[in-house]
Amino acid sequence: MKKSIVRGVNVEKIRRRKIAQLSRASSILLVLILLLSSLSIPICIAKAENEENIGILVIAHGSSNEDWCAPVRDAVAEVNLPYPVELGFLEFVPNETINNAVEKLDDAGVTKIIAVPLLISSYSSHIQEIEYVLGLRETLPLTSERVIIEGVDVDRSIVAKGDRYVISRVPVETDEIGLEKTMQGIVGEEELVPVETDAEIMLTKATDDHPLVGYILTDRIVELSEDPGNEVVVIVAHGTDDEDDFIAWTNNLDGLAEETRKILKWWMEPSIKVVDVKYAFIHLNETLHPDQTVRAVVEEASIENDAVVVPLMVSEGYFTGRHIPQLLENLTYAYNGKALTPHPNVATWIETRVICALGHERFGVLVIDHGSKGDDRVNVVRELMKDVKLGVPVALAFAEYPPETESIIAGIDKLLRQGVNHIIAVTLFTQPTIDHDEVVEGVYEALETAEQTEILQNAPKHMGIRISVAGPVDDNPLIAKLVLDRAREVSEDEDNEILVICRWGDSTYIQHSELYAQSLADQVKAIADFKDVRFGFMGISSPNIRQTVEAALHDGPVVVVTTNSLGSSYVDNLISEKLDGLSYAFNGAGYYGYPEDLDPHPNIARWIEITTSKHLKGVNGDIQEGSTTELTVEIIPAISMTVPTTSVDFGKVGAGMSSENEVITVVNTGSKSAKVSAMMLEDGDSFYNESLRLNSQNIDDFSAVVPSDTPDFWYEYEVVANLEALDWAGGKYNGTIFFVAESES
Amino acid sequence: VSRRGIIPLLLLFLLIPPASGLGVGASPDKIEFGVVDLNEGAIRELYVINTGDEAERVVFKVEGVNLIVDPEAFDLDAKGGRVVNVSIDSKEVGGYTGSILITARPLEADSGGLGLGAGVRIPVSFQVKDNSYVMVLAVTGFLILVVAVALLWMRRSKV
Numbered sequence: 001m002k003k004s005i006v007r008g009v010n011v012e013k014i015r016r017r018k019i020a021q022l023s024r025a026s027s028i029l030l031v032l033i034l035l036l037s038s039l040s041i042p043i044c045i046a047k048a049e050n051e052e053n054i055g056i057l058v059i060a061h062g063s064s065n066e067d068w069c070a071p072v073r074d075a076v077a078e079v080n081l082p083y084p085v086e087l088g089f090l091e092f093v094p095n096e097t098i099n100n101a102v103e104k105l106d107d108a109g110v111t112k113i114i115a116v117p118l119l120i121s122s123y124s125s126h127i128q129e130i131e132y133v134l135g136l137r138e139t140l141p142l143t144s145e146r147v148i149i150e151g152v153d154v155d156r157s158i159v160a161k162g163d164r165y166v167i168s169r170v171p172v173e174t175d176e177i178g179l180e181k182t183m184q185g186i187v188g189e190e191e192l193v194p195v196e197t198d199a200e201i202m203l204t205k206a207t208d209d210h211p212l213v214g215y216i217l218t219d220r221i222v223e224l225s226e227d228p229g230n231e232v233v234v235i236v237a238h239g240t241d242d243e244d245d246f247i248a249w250t251n252n253l254d255g256l257a258e259e260t261r262k263i264l265k266w267w268m269e270p271s272i273k274v275v276d277v278k279y280a281f282i283h284l285n286e287t288l289h290p291d292q293t294v295r296a297v298v299e300e301a302s303i304e305n306d307a308v309v310v311p312l313m314v315s316e317g318y319f320t321g322r323h324i325p326q327l328l329e330n331l332t333y334a335y336n337g338k339a340l341t342p343h344p345n346v347a348t349w350i351e352t353r354v355i356c357a358l359g360h361e362r363f364g365v366l367v368i369d370h371g372s373k374g375d376d377r378v379n380v381v382r383e384l385m386k387d388v389k390l391g392v393p394v395a396l397a398f399a400e401y402p403p404e405t406e407s408i409i410a411g412i413d414k415l416l417r418q419g420v421n422h423i424i425a426v427t428l429f430t431q432p433t434i435d436h437d438e439v440v441e442g443v444y445e446a447l448e449t450a451e452q453t454e455i456l457q458n459a460p461k462h463m464g465i466r467i468s469v470a471g472p473v474d475d476n477p478l479i480a481k482l483v484l485d486r487a488r489e490v491s492e493d494e495d496n497e498i499l500v501i502c503r504w505g506d507s508t509y510i511q512h513s514e515l516y517a518q519s520l521a522d523q524v525k526a527i528a529d530f531k532d533v534r535f536g537f538m539g540i541s542s543p544n545i546r547q548t549v550e551a552a553l554h555d556g557p558v559v560v561v562t563t564n565s566l567g568s569s570y571v572d573n574l575i576s577e578k579l580d581g582l583s584y585a586f587n588g589a590g591y592y593g594y595p596e597d598l599d600p601h602p603n604i605a606r607w608i609e610i611t612t613s614k615h616l617k618g619v620n621g622d623i624q625e626g627s628t629t630e631l632t633v634e635i636i637p638a639i640s641m642t643v644p645t646t647s648v649d650f651g652k653v654g655a656g657m658s659s660e661n662e663v664i665t666v667v668n669t670g671s672k673s674a675k676v677s678a679m680m681l682e683d684g685d686s687f688y689n690e691s692l693r694l695n696s697q698n699i700d701d702f703s704a705v706v707p708s709d710t711p712d713f714w715y716e717y718e719v720v721a722n723l724e725a726l727d728w729a730g731g732k733y734n735g736t737i738f739f740v741a742e743s744e745s
Numbered sequence: 746v747s748r749r750g751i752i753p754l755l756l757l758f759l760l761i762p763p764a765s766g767l768g769v770g771a772s773p774d775k776i777e778f779g780v781v782d783l784n785e786g787a788i789r790e791l792y793v794i795n796t797g798d799e800a801e802r803v804v805f806k807v808e809g810v811n812l813i814v815d816p817e818a819f820d821l822d823a824k825g826g827r828v829v830n831v832s833i834d835s836k837e838v839g840g841y842t843g844s845i846l847i848t849a850r851p852l853e854a855d856s857g858g859l860g861l862g863a864g865v866r867i868p869v870s871f872q873v874k875d876n877s878y879v880m881v882l883a884v885t886g887f888l889i890l891v892v893a894v895a896l897l898w899m900r901r902s903k904v
Contacts (some may be wrong), residue, residue: 114812154818186784194881259897433778463845463880529899530878575869614776636770637770637771637772637774637792637793637794637796638770638771638772638774639770639771639772639774639865639867640767640769640770640771640796640865641769641770641796641862641863641864641865642766642767642768642769642796642797643766643767643768643861643862643863644766644818645861645863646766646767646851646860646861647859648858648859648861649858649859650858667768669768669770669796670770670774672774680863681848681862688859691861695793732858733858733859734858734859735859735860736850736859736860736861736862737859737860737862737885738848738861738863738864738866739860739861739862740846740848740864740865740866741863741864741865741866742844742866742867743774743775743868744776744870
């Protein structure tokens with residue numbers, strides 16, 4: 001009967017070992033840091049980059065009617081972005097001008113202003129005026145148009161006064177009412193003063209044909225529609241009498257009408273299939289476009305169907321309340337005069353414009369741990385997350401038993417509120433199991449839930465949100481180092497011991513379990529001094545842990561480590577049962593340590609950083625603008641060939657004679673073993689093809705297998721080259737020989 | 746070796762960067778398009794990196810198969826990388842295997858004699874199939890079925 005000696009975790013021994021390793025490590029670390037900086041190997045560089053302070057300026061037209069301005073202010077107040085947001089009106093609101101808003105942003109220390117015009121069209125003289133005030137243009141065209149302001153016909157002109165521009169509003173008929181309106185600020189003059197700021201200013205597009213506006217219109221239609229199969233929707237916009245701009249207005253309205261029709265048909269539940277969605281303009285050249293006036297379009301729509309009229313106006317005021325009803329006097333139509341505000345999509349639209357203007361995807365990282373009923377695991381993961389240094393918003397979530405603020409949906413919500421539009425979900429599962437897959441599905445489901453608008457639509461609110469999945473932790477070299485560290489905590493004679501990595505088996509990916517386990521064992525072996533590194537499973541994969549340990553004991557003392565996240569007496573007892581009667585040293589601390597002795601290994605945080613940065617690199621080519629920390633990792637290509645020298649000099653060689661041997665070093669700098677061959681290019685007279693010998697072979701016959709070298713990725717192979725100069729040869733010969741690597745497999 | 750002796754040795758080592766000459770690497774190390782519809786084509790990305798310590802000219806050469814590599818050549822700074830698109834340019838049904846040869850050479854003209862260059866070869870395979878006949882067969886079958894049903898219906902009506 002075999003003697004059973006189970007060496008459990010000796011805490012004191014581990015502590016002494018740790019101290020000794022720490023002092024050794026600190027001296028080695030200094031040298032390593034110097035080496036790495038000298039060799040220019042970027043591994044993980046953190047640098048402060050974000051010197052840019054963003055500020056948001058929302059610009060609305062303005063009105064002397066407070067009821068018009070209030071919903072706009074409310075919409076801007078709803079904007080949820082990690083930047084200061086200010087509202088400025090183009091005209092009519094003296095104490096809330098664009099200039100006032102920019103001053104506030106300046107005071108907040110912003111260096112870049114994203115200006116978002118909350119206007120219906122990017123194609124109007126108002127946009128030019130805004131550009132002038134923002135310093136984006138030096139001059140203004142002197143325009144004049146007749147407009148209706150709060151029911152008063154007014155000539156609105158841009159007038160040059162010296163080097164200044166003013167908006168001049170003159171009533172068409174001066175009477176007592178006109179004078180009264182003058183007192184209210186409707187008529188008179190307002191100077192357009194360019195802002196004084198050092199901040200860079202970027203002006204986005206207006207609402208135009210943005211789908212979020214289409215959803216607002218859809219909501220308005222739903223409120224009015226009673227019999228969709230017999231209804232024609234008419235969207236009423238302000239319009240313009242400038243023919244060039246009019247084309248752009250009609251293009252935008254074409255798009256909006258089409259979007260609205262599709263949203264009604266495809267995104268509503270149940271589907272709302274109206275007969276048609278048309279549009280009309282209040283202000284246009286009626287001579288050129290008589291069929292696009294509001295009355296003409298509604299009349300046409302009413303011939304065979306019922307008309308549903310929805311205004312495309314930023315806020316409710318004179319046009320929505322009085323003017324449109326006046327234009328449609330004596331016609332029958334459904335109408336409630338509701339404008340774009342108030343509606344949650346207005347704030348979302350502002351956020352979207354800002355995010356798109358900032359360019360790049362706004363990445364955020366959602367780290368997902370399995371979770372557990374107890375607090376220990378939650379606390380240790382929170383603790384290790386403090387060590388994760390990423391320059392992007394990060395949220396932590398637990399798949400099971402999540403605290404209220406740390407569920408997957410709460411994490412997604414947190415990231416979206418920080419302007420993230422590309423979520424990198426990083427799972428901390430230890431192997432690719434069904435749990436991992438379920439969590440990934442959970443992330444998509446949670447996003448779908450978060451996407452539901454609050455207005456009885458199935459439409460995705462966060463269109464364009466992307467999710468990339470990273471994980472599980474599996475066989476990364478960082479995890480190999482973690483496993484080795486855990487093994488060394490209980491090892492007594494590494495050179496003579498066999499390390500056995502004990503893994504869970506699983507029922508879903510049985511055929512692949514061995515693959516990852518073998519890979520991890522190989523990674524550990526490459527950096528360890530253990531006599532051998534093997535693996536065994538506790539579950540239903542092969543080989544089982546007892547079989548592995550029994551076999552290993554024939555070759556030397558055995559150290560068993562687990563790869564579970566959190567150490568637990570349950571796992572320890574399970575292994576103890578399975579290995580009953582065998583002698584082995586054991587460490588079941590896993591990634592986080594035991595609940596009573598939490599010890600999260602720093603490599604988990606490093607793995608999160610590197611895994612995330614790989615995704616950022618792969619997706620975007622660079623870490624996003626606005627990040628404060630840049631992580632860099634050098635990814636070694638699968639196949640790579642490097643030649644340290646770029647020429648060979650055989651000296652003087654007589655015709656018909658052989659040269660001295662020269663050594664050409666070729667290096668496999670890839671991550672895989674390579675089959676190396678040679679080929680000549682630009683070989684005049686085929687001199688080298690006929691006379692050069694590589695390892696005594698002709699060029700075409702030369703072939704060698706050069707293994708890869710992990711972790712250095714530098715495996716040198718020497719090729720002996722010499723010339724057997726041909727009898728006919730003479731003079732100098734130029735040529736280039738290429739050493740070509742190809743995957744050995 | 747005394748500590749005094751190690752430190753200058755270390756410093757000397759630190760000050761001399763390792764020579765890494767000319768090099769080129771690529772990922773993935775092989776491209777398998779799988780089965781591709783004749784009318785659809787397929788595209789893959791290939792990541793190329795200059796593993797050397799000087800700028801170089803990278804040139805792609807397609808061998809034994811009809812592929813489009815875009816771009817076909819460019820300069821890469823030391824340690825610089827770039828993604829190229831590899832797409833199928835084959836108009837005939839069949840199985841294809843070939844490779845993409847990627848060579849790197851110095852930007853500056855060589856000084857004569859035997860120059861050395863580095864290269865990698867990426868095997869490529871794909872199979873082109875024409876699935877359009879399946880649709881034709883399906884439509885023809887459907888039409889035959891419709892005609893048959895119509896004929897049966899007419900016969901029954903006559904009876």
